[in-house]
Amino acid sequence: MFTKHAGGLRLLTVHAHPDDESSKGAATLARYVAEGVDVLVATCTGGERGSVLNPVMDRPEVWAELPRIRQEEMAAARDILGVGQQFLGFTDSGMPGPGEPLPDGCFAAQEVEVAAAPLVALIREFRPHVVVTYDETGGYPHPDHVMTHRVTVDAFEAAADPDRHPEAGEPWQAAKLYYHLALSRAWFQTLHDAMTERGVPSAMGELLADWPDTPPALATTTRITCAEQFAVRDAALLAHATQVEPGAAFMAHPRDLEREVWPTEDYHLARCLLPGAGELPETDLFEGIRS
Numbered sequence: 585m586f587t588k589h590a591g592g593l594r595l596l597t598v599h600a601h602p603d604d605e606s607s608k609g610a611a612t613l614a615r616y617v618a619e620g621v622d623v624l625v626a627t628c629t630g631g632e633r634g635s636v637l638n639p640v641m642d643r644p645e646v647w648a649e650l651p652r653i654r655q656e657e658m659a660a661a662r663d664i665l666g667v668g669q670q671f672l673g674f675t676d677s678g679m680p681g682p683g684e685p686l687p688d689g690c691f692a693a694q695e696v697e698v699a700a701a702p703l704v705a706l707i708r709e710f711r712p713h714v715v716v717t718y719d720e721t722g723g724y725p726h727p728d729h730v731m732t733h734r735v736t737v738d739a740f741e742a743a744a745d746p747d748r749h750p751e752a753g754e755p756w757q758a759a760k761l762y763y764h765l766a767l768s769r770a771w772f773q774t775l776h777d778a779m780t781e782r783g784v785p786s787a788m789g790e791l792l793a794d795w796p797d798t799p800p801a802l803a804t805t806t807r808i809t810c811a812e813q814f815a816v817r818d819a820a821l822l823a824h825a826t827q828v829e830p831g832a833a834f835m836a837h838p839r840d841l842e843r844e845v846w847p848t849e850d851y852h853l854a855r856c857l858l859p860g861a862g863e864l865p866e867t868d869l870f871e872g873i874r875s
């Protein structure tokens with residue numbers, strides 16, 4: 585699954601469902617893999633309660649075997665990105681309607697400290713220098729995304745604390761914790777404007793018009809140049825064939841235009857345990873860690 589205690593740099597990214605690793609930060613992962621960094625994706629749930637979002641995959645035989653198919657899609661995306669990947673073993677919470685309770689036993693219904701235990705064990709085994717996950721809003725309001733944030737923050741702290749989960753291995757303090765700023769309103773707006781200026785039809789206008797009132801985005805502290813890896817990102821995302829419609833707004837914009845107007849994936853540095861504050865903005869998740 586991953587090289588245990590490898591000598592080089594290690595990056596752990598924690599996601600809610602199979603496909604999230606390919607839609608948020610995938611080009612960053614591919615860039616660090618190309619540099620020789622050991623990259624591990626932890627996937628909290630199996631995506632069992634997800635939908636089939638691609639009309640060509642919306643068939644009874646796909647629905648009947650969705651959990652198995654999503655595992656196969658995850659394995660294909662993992663190989664395309666060149667990363668290691670582990671499921672943490674929780675069950676997808678689905679997207680309950682307003683006032684609807686969470687399903688019994690699902691990921692988001694767990695106690696945070698209890699649900700953090702498998703991630704604490706994984707952090708102590710893999711010993712990442714950098715951990716990446718969602719901000720406290722989850723990036724979008726799915727209960728599993730919000731829970732992934734809570735569990736990752738708890739595990740980031742607990743993994744370093746010898747009094748917590750003492751059965752789960754030697755304590756390990758990761759140096760930095762980042763939150764994704766992917767798929768932001770600014771990203772969609774910039775691409776939409778660039779397409780409109782050039783007379784390219786944009787599929788993003790409707791999405792921007794319906795954009796919900798959200799709190800202001802967290803400050804961008806870190807921009808990772810990864811335009812060369814956009815093709816790998818796209819291939820990984822399309823490997824999640826049940827989850828991605830090839831013509832959806834995210835997939836439809838010209839890639840050369842994206843490389844020109846937004847060639848980075850962006851992050852918010854939420855915790856830094858390194859002595860002395862580094863200069864912001866950063867251009868490397870391992871800034872201050874590389875010797």
Ligand SMILES: [Zn+2]
Binds near residue numbers: 601
């Ligand atoms: Zn998700």
